Amino acid sequence: MKMQAQSQDSTPFVQLRNASLAYGGEGQQLLAVDDISMSIEQGEFIAIVGPSGCGKSSLLKLVSGLHPALKGEVIVDGKAVTSPISICGMAFQNSTLLPWRTTLDNVLLPLQIVQPFAGNFRRHRREYVEKARHLLASVGLLEFEKKYPWELSGGMQQRASLCRALIHDPRVLLLDEPFGALDAFTREDLWEVLQTLWVEKRPTVVLVTHDLREAAYLADTIYVCSPRPGKIVSRNEMHFPRPRSLETTFEPDFVDTVQLLREKIARH
Amino acid sequence: MPKPFLTRLVPWAVTLGFFVLWELACWGFRVDRFILPRPSEIAVSIIKHYPAILLNSWQTLYTTLVGFALAVGFGLCLGLLIGALPAVYAGLYPILVGLNSIPKVAVVPVLVIWFGIGTVPAIITAFVISFFPIMVNVATGLATIEPELRDVLRSLGASRLQILWRVGMPSAMPYFFASLKVAVTLAFIGSIVAETVASDRGIGYLMIAASARFDVPLVFAGLLVIALMGVIMYEVFSYIDRRVTFWAIRGNEMIS
Numbered sequence A: 001m002k003m004q005a006q007s008q009d010s011t012p013f014v015q016l017r018n019a020s021l022a023y024g025g026e027g028q029q030l031l032a033v034d035d036i037s038m039s040i041e042q043g044e045f046i047a048i049v050g051p052s053g054c055g056k057s058s059l060l061k062l063v064s065g066l067h068p069a070l071k072g073e074v075i076v077d078g079k080a081v082t083s084p085i086s087i088c089g090m091a092f093q094n095s096t097l098l099p100w101r102t103t104l105d106n107v108l109l110p111l112q113i114v115q116p117f118a119g120n121f122r123r124h125r126r127e128y129v130e131k132a133r134h135l136l137a138s139v140g141l142l143e144f145e146k147k148y149p150w151e152l153s154g155g156m157q158q159r160a161s162l163c164r165a166l167i168h169d170p171r172v173l174l175l176d177e178p179f180g181a182l183d184a185f186t187r188e189d190l191w192e193v194l195q196t197l198w199v200e201k202r203p204t205v206v207l208v209t210h211d212l213r214e215a216a217y218l219a220d221t222i223y224v225c226s227p228r229p230g231k232i233v234s235r236n237e238m239h240f241p242r243p244r245s246l247e248t249t250f251e252p253d254f255v256d257t258v259q260l261l262r263e264k265i266a267r268h
Numbered sequence B: 001m002p003k004p005f006l007t008r009l010v011p012w013a014v015t016l017g018f019f020v021l022w023e024l025a026c027w028g029f030r031v032d033r034f035i036l037p038r039p040s041e042i043a044v045s046i047i048k049h050y051p052a053i054l055l056n057s058w059q060t061l062y063t064t065l066v067g068f069a070l071a072v073g074f075g076l077c078l079g080l081l082i083g084a085l086p087a088v089y090a091g092l093y094p095i096l097v098g099l100n101s102i103p104k105v106a107v108v109p110v111l112v113i114w115f116g117i118g119t120v121p122a123i124i125t126a127f128v129i130s131f132f133p134i135m136v137n138v139a140t141g142l143a144t145i146e147p148e149l150r151d152v153l154r155s156l157g158a159s160r161l162q163i164l165w166r167v168g169m170p171s172a173m174p175y176f177f178a179s180l181k182v183a184v185t186l187a188f189i190g191s192i193v194a195e196t197v198a199s200d201r202g203i204g205y206l207m208i209a210a211s212a213r214f215d216v217p218l219v220f221a222g223l224l225v226i227a228l229m230g231v232i233m234y235e236v237f238s239y240i241d242r243r244v245t246f247w248a249i250r251g252n253e254m255i256s
Helices: A056-064 A103-112 A125-138 A154-166 A184-201 A212-218 A246-250 A252-267 B005-028 B039-048 B050-084 B086-101 B104-115 B119-143 B147-155 B160-197 B202-212 B216-244
Strands: A014-023 A030-040 A045-049 A071-076 A088-092 A172-176 A204-208 A221-225 A232-237
Touching: A014 A056, A030 A056, A030 A071, A030 A221, A030 A232, A045 A056, A045 A212, A056 A071, A056 A088, A056 A172, A056 A204, A056 B147, A088 A154, A088 B147, A103 A125, A103 A154, A125 A154, A125 A184, A154 A172, A154 A184, A184 A212, A204 A212, A212 A246, A212 A252, A221 A252, A232 A252, A246 A252, B005 B039, B039 B050, B039 B216, B050 B086, B050 B119, B050 B160, B050 B202, B050 B216, B086 B119, B104 B119, B104 B160, B119 B160, B147 B160, B160 B202, B160 B216, B202 B216
Parallel strands: A045 A204, A045 A221, A088 A172, A172 A204
Antiparallel strands: A014 A030, A014 A071, A221 A232
């Protein structure tokens, strides 16, 4: 299964070429990820798994342009990434919703910032509200649109956070352990929600997680990361037919794959 | 959610109990009225000197609120500035802390040399004493933005100003309003200190004049009026705080 990421017929949408990222100033730099190369096709769903502290989140900072690469190159949509790219949506373990905004207003936030939406927000407000409500409805939150985030359960907050990440139709969706703080039942519900949203909108997704079942359920391709400084140690394609359901996760093939991934992580 | 009747009754009962206890203690221990007048004697004094107290209370309230309003304006602006720009913070920090460390009583004589006796020194003293906590709280509020939230906004291409406007300002508001409650009581201290040292008007002046005549009940009447104004102002800003930053208090009524 281990193979070098190669571009196939089309040029990949997201490309990392020998990219490294370090924190800290001159002299005492701490290398978080080292010499990472990967290619992600447009509309592909990839997951990055690995032990904690292996620089998984740093990889997202590279792709989003929030942190520049120390060495190597990051290319998104044919352009080298040097500053934050506004075609991405992000969601974190912590829902980071604004407590003074209702759920609906939280989802609308990116449209007040990202161009061209921000420029005509007032004029198109009604249309944008409809768009947000449609998105909320698709994750089952419509009746909570007027509620504040602190009135929602953890799972509902994450649903709203996903809506916020997707409202401006980003071409890249970056997810940093979005379901890490949820209980098992809620988490599995949200796998399904995320899969549905992805099928509908087909953004390119980079999911960072340490839940191997989650990665195997959601992703087309799983990259396994080594401990710090993080390197890609294996690339694994998931061929389970979609849409995947919770039943999929109990099939022997799925269980074996998860077991195999676990061994790969343990080996490093 | 309305508080139960008993909870609302408690502050009144305790306050009343305090005065009753005071009255009884003075009466029981035969405390001289020149040392500590009884609440009933203070009440009589208030009624007797009603016009003078009212006039001077207005003066004190006026200087306090003008000074406080200046402090809110400057404190908010400078707090946002030093909270958003670390370089400004680093640059102004020594001067600001130094200025705040100066006892305000020591400044009043200087203000009198500059502006003469009366209203202006009281306003300025109220301003300088209440300015600092507002500024510090606003700056602290800005520093509490979650790094992930900042990332979300930056990844959307938000400018520093947009992050400040959409996230920084709102998240600093609970800190700002909390500081107002403290700052308004500090502003009273400032204006009264100035009136006590150098003024011909205001409750502070009234008390100094009264104590020169050994009219201790009137001195205490002044103290009582100051306390009352402080409580009212605190309640006003507490109410505004609860209305504006309801989302920061959530269901927890202990803090409010």
